[in-house]
Amino acid sequence: MPTEAAGRPATLPRSRGGDGAPALPAARIVPDWLWGVLLVMPALAMVALFFLYPLGLSAVSAFQGRDGGWTLANVVKAFELYSLDMAFTLAIVLLSSALVAVLSVAIGGYLTLGENRLAVTLLRWLYRWPLFIPFIVAAQMMRSFLAKNGLMNNLLIGSGVIEPLQAASLLDWRGVVVTFVWKQTPFVALMVAGAMASLDRSTIEAARDLGAGRLRILGEIVVPQIRPTLTVGLILSFVTMLSVMSVPMMINPNSPTMITVDMAYRINAHGDYGVANALGFVSYAMAGLVGWFYLRHGVRQGGAR
Amino acid sequence: MKLMTLRTLLAGAAGLALAAGLSAAPLKAETVLTVLTAGDQNMVDYVNEYLAPKFEAQNPGVKVRAAGTGPGDGGSQKIYEKLSAEAAAGAAKWDVDVAVIHQKMAGQMVQEKMLSAYVGDVKTGTLASRDSARNALGTDVTGYVLPMFHSQIALAYNPDLVKAPPKTYAELAEWVKANPKAFGYNGIKGGMSGVGFVTGWTAANIGDAARLEKGPYDAAMKPAIEKALSGLKEFNKSVTLTPGNAGTLDMLNRGEIAMGPVWVDMFYSWQADGRLNPAMKLQLIGPGMPGQPMYYAVPAKAANQEAARKFIELATSPEVQADGIVKRFNWYPGIDATYVQPKLDAQTWAKLFTDVKPDELASKGKPFPLSGYFTDIMEAYERTVAN
Numbered sequence: 001m002p003t004e005a006a007g008r009p010a011t012l013p014r015s016r017g018g019d020g021a022p023a024l025p026a027a028r029i030v031p032d033w034l035w036g037v038l039l040v041m042p043a044l045a046m047v048a049l050f051f052l053y054p055l056g057l058s059a060v061s062a063f064q065g066r067d068g069g070w071t072l073a074n075v076v077k078a079f080e081l082y083s084l085d086m087a088f089t090l091a092i093v094l095l096s097s098a099l100v101a102v103l104s105v106a107i108g109g110y111l112t113l114g115e116n117r118l119a120v121t122l123l124r125w126l127y128r129w130p131l132f133i134p135f136i137v138a139a140q141m142m143r144s145f146l147a148k149n150g151l152m153n154n155l156l157i158g159s160g161v162i163e164p165l166q167a168a169s170l171l172d173w174r175g176v177v178v179t180f181v182w183k184q185t186p187f188v189a190l191m192v193a194g195a196m197a198s199l200d201r202s203t204i205e206a207a208r209d210l211g212a213g214r215l216r217i218l219g220e221i222v223v224p225q226i227r228p229t230l231t232v233g234l235i236l237s238f239v240t241m242l243s244v245m246s247v248p249m250m251i252n253p254n255s256p257t258m259i260t261v262d263m264a265y266r267i268n269a270h271g272d273y274g275v276a277n278a279l280g281f282v283s284y285a286m287a288g289l290v291g292w293f294y295l296r297h298g299v300r301q302g303g304a305r
Numbered sequence: 306m307k308l309m310t311l312r313t314l315l316a317g318a319a320g321l322a323l324a325a326g327l328s329a330a331p332l333k334a335e336t337v338l339t340v341l342t343a344g345d346q347n348m349v350d351y352v353n354e355y356l357a358p359k360f361e362a363q364n365p366g367v368k369v370r371a372a373g374t375g376p377g378d379g380g381s382q383k384i385y386e387k388l389s390a391e392a393a394a395g396a397a398k399w400d401v402d403v404a405v406i407h408q409k410m411a412g413q414m415v416q417e418k419m420l421s422a423y424v425g426d427v428k429t430g431t432l433a434s435r436d437s438a439r440n441a442l443g444t445d446v447t448g449y450v451l452p453m454f455h456s457q458i459a460l461a462y463n464p465d466l467v468k469a470p471p472k473t474y475a476e477l478a479e480w481v482k483a484n485p486k487a488f489g490y491n492g493i494k495g496g497m498s499g500v501g502f503v504t505g506w507t508a509a510n511i512g513d514a515a516r517l518e519k520g521p522y523d524a525a526m527k528p529a530i531e532k533a534l535s536g537l538k539e540f541n542k543s544v545t546l547t548p549g550n551a552g553t554l555d556m557l558n559r560g561e562i563a564m565g566p567v568w569v570d571m572f573y574s575w576q577a578d579g580r581l582n583p584a585m586k587l588q589l590i591g592p593g594m595p596g597q598p599m600y601y602a603v604p605a606k607a608a609n610q611e612a613a614r615k616f617i618e619l620a621t622s623p624e625v626q627a628d629g630i631v632k633r634f635n636w637y638p639g640i641d642a643t644y645v646q647p648k649l650d651a652q653t654w655a656k657l658f659t660d661v662k663p664d665e666l667a668s669k670g671k672p673f674p675l676s677g678y679f680t681d682i683m684e685a686y687e688r689t690v691a692n
Contacts, residue, residue: 039665079689143548149559169561254492254546255691265494267377270680271386 055284064278074274078282081262083276086282090254092173093241093286097234098182103181104189105230113204114194128186135183136246143250144181146170175251176258178243187240188233195229196222228297231255235294239287259283308441321635338612339370342388342405343380347574347634349373352405355629361621367612369535377497378629381410385534388419388604398608403601403616405453408437412444413601422448423603431620436600436672442677443480443520450600451621454630457569457596457670458501459589459661461554462580464551466563471590474509477590478536480564481543488536489545489553489562493686496550497597500564500683504674505594505683506540507533514592521679528677538690552639558582566594573635587660593671621646631657 004034056105065071079086112122143150148169156162168179177286199222207217223230245260259279266276338360342348349371374383384404391399397435406414416419424430425448435456439447445590460477462470466487471477481488491499508514510533516526545562554572555566558581567587575581601617603610619625626638627648635657638645642663651656658666673679 081684081692086691143552143555147556147559171544248550248646249495250612253495253548255687257494257625264379268375268377269493269683271382 002213021153027075033288038291048071058277059284060137060141061273064274066274074278075281078275078278082259084256085262086171086260089237089258089260089283090286092176092180092258093238096184096241097238099177099181100184100188101230101234103185104233107185107189108192108196108226109222111219111224112191112199113214130139130183131190133183135179136250137246138179138183139247139250142175142182142247143171146178146251147173172252172279173256176248179251184241186235188230188237191229191233192226195226195285195304197227221251231297232294235290238290242283242287307596312617314393314655328492333683336367336609338367338369338402338609339517340403340405340616341373341374341379341386341401342599343376343382343407343410344405345376346373346644348405348599351629351634355633356616356625360616364615368416369616371388375405378407378409385410385414385419388414389417392419397606399552399606400603400608401604402607402609403507404604404612406602407598407599408441408673409679411446411450411516411602412441412676414602415444415446415449416540417440417683419605420449421603421605421608421610423614423617424448427451427618427621429618429640431623432623432644434514434641440599442673442679443677446600447479450673451599451604451617453601453620454570454626454636455588455598455611456635456636456638457499457592457594457661458505458566458664459569459572459587460564460594461567461585462564463557464584464586466560468615469592470586470589473591474506476599478540481540486527486542486545487563488543489556491547491549491553492691493504493683495552498553498568501595501673503534503537503630504679504682505590505671506537508671508674509592510534510536514666517583517674517678518672520675522675524677524681524690526678527685529682530681531689534581534682534689541690548585554581555671557585569596570636573656577635587603589661589665589669591669593669595671595673596637597673622643 062074063072065073109125111120112125114123115228116141125298127255129150133141146169147153148171152170153162154169157164157167203221203225204217207221214221243260245258245264248258248261249264259282263276263283266272268278313584315428340352342352352369352371357371360369361367374380384401384406388399388401390402411420430451433452435452435455438450439454441450460470471480491551492503493503494499504517507530508517511517511529512533513529516523545556546564547556547562550568550571553562553567554575556562557565557567558575569587572581572585572587576585601620603613603617607613620629622638623640623644626640628643630636630638631649632653633646637657674682
């Protein structure tokens with residue numbers, strides 16, 4: 001059985017100096033920066049292969065006709081047929097993000113400042129469950145929950161809150177918002193609650209000693225300190241919601257709808273990758289805008305620390 | 306030491322892979338017949354659970370492997386893209402032996418010479434004589450396809466809420482005005498029953514409906530199509546838009562809508578499964594609503610041409626059409642009904658035509674428009690109705 005030494009390749013040059021000169025570490029032969037590049041290469045290759053290449057391909061095909069020539073027709077058609085859907089998409093995602101912000105701050109706030117031990121434990125145990133449910137399952141659940149004769153209305157009618165005739169279906173834009181908010185709140189709340197838990201509690205205690213109410217402490221002491229975390233969570237949610245197709249497809253596939261549904265429709269029904277990619281381009285633009293905020297914010301935060 | 310361990314590990318892994326490969330591979334060179342089907346999961350189930358065991362019993366050594374590519378024209382689009390990629394790569398043999406596709410893509414694939422003309426070589430080739438066996442949305446597909454089944458779109462309604470269902474599109478528009486939100490359909494992005502309803506509306510309102518089906522395609526018809534659809538925007542204000550084919554049936558069943566267009570086979574299957582109130586009824590309104598067949602096709606360079614033909618021969622035989630297509634799935638047969646009827650009991654036969662009588666089907670069951678018009682209608686809808 002070969003020994004450890006024999007198994008090791010003996011080709012590494014041990015020294016470049018004359019006899020008796022101290023052996024130089026092997027790393028010196030390859031400049032330090034190259035090691036860095038080599039280490040980053042696999043990750044970079046993945047990004048290039050699975051993100052930059054398809055991104056470029058899709059950007060190019062947005063401006064190509066079916067015959068391969070350059071054209072603006074796809075973009076023109078995308079705006080002509082789907083400008084309403086673009087505005088709708090942006091509105092839905094912005095509204096959902098705003099509601100997620102309010103709810104996640106409320107949850108995080110109660111976990112940090114709540115005084116009822118039992119309620120805090122219960123909330124802590126409960127609030128993150130939607131994280132483990134895929135969007136498509138959430139959408140299917142909401143379909144039977146929010147329908148006109150669905151579970152929600154049946155509960156409300158059964159408990160006498162509303163009359164049967166007042167029951168209305170929420171399976172339209174409201175259903176999409178409800179599903180998005182239900183699904184994304186735990187994600188942001190998890191980040192926000194973590195940030196709140198790691199705050200220096202002395203400021204909170206000081207405010208409490210001075211007689212500030214819990215709401216005021218939350219709004220004026222806690223939230224300003226965790227704002228960076230909240231922003232990052234919301235930006236990530238924004239981009240996630242922008243890319244979801246199953247939810248609008250299953251809850252509100254008719255017009256106006258989100259552009260993910262339109263993209264799928266162009267490809268599936270018409271084999272029209274040009275317009276689908278043009279729509280994708282609009283989607284990049286929206287994501288790119290918040291991405292820019294994210295980077296700007298990240299750089300500023302990195303600089304401050 | 307380390308090298309040795311690595312080598313041992315590699316050898317072990319290779320041995321394992323070999324063993325796995327051996328156990329997975331058939332003991333002798335068995336023929337695997339690959340069937341790709343567009344359409345809902347029920348199509349895959351039909352092949353796997355019904356056709357495959359029958360075929361494998363008749364042909365020892367052949368194994369049927371079926372995969373689904375999804376509902377609607379999108380499913381056929383995926384089959385097309387796969388074959389066209391194999392063709393572009395210059396593959397000598399394509400790994401799809403039988404494809405089950407929609408009309409729109411069948412026409413395109415025949416034009417691009419991607420299918421083989423097998424119908425003359427199968428015994429059941431002469432049993433299908435309906436127009437749809439020769440013509441797919443304006444493209445001559447004679448010899449390249451055999452219909453697996455026909456399905457039809459009709460209005461499903463709740464007789465408790467609708468005593469006198471409308472008989473034409475015009476009556477329906479009146480009814481919808483009088484009963485806001487009680488009619489539901491799924492637009493054009495949620496499935497083919499909505500698409501069919503919209504094309505039927507266009508045909509009913511365009512004056513020259515025959516041109517949409519018979520052609521030739523004339524791009525100058527676009528304004529007429531937009532005009533025919535203009536009333537639909539107003540109509541849509543008083544209807545409920547449902548999420549998908551299944552969504553329409555769901556809402557009908559829960560009493561949220563009183564009427565809506567559905568696929569006849571889906572309607573009967575849901576009733577048979579107990580998922581839809583058995584009291585619900587169907588009405589085929591005039592001047593007509595579209596239906597479509599699914600086709601059996603054999604790709605031009607399918608690896609197992611001979612087995613593929615045998616498979617289709619079995620699938621289009623009167624026995625299988627009667628027992629599998631009509632009895633199990635409530636589809637209308639793909640081959641002529643005269644060959645199927647003797648193989649069925651009177652009760653099953655009658656069930657297929659309970660609400661929609663054979664003569665109604667003959668006069669009001671229409672094909673979808675030519676694929677050029679079809680695309681124009683869809684885009685006109687998005688431009689004038691959805692926006």
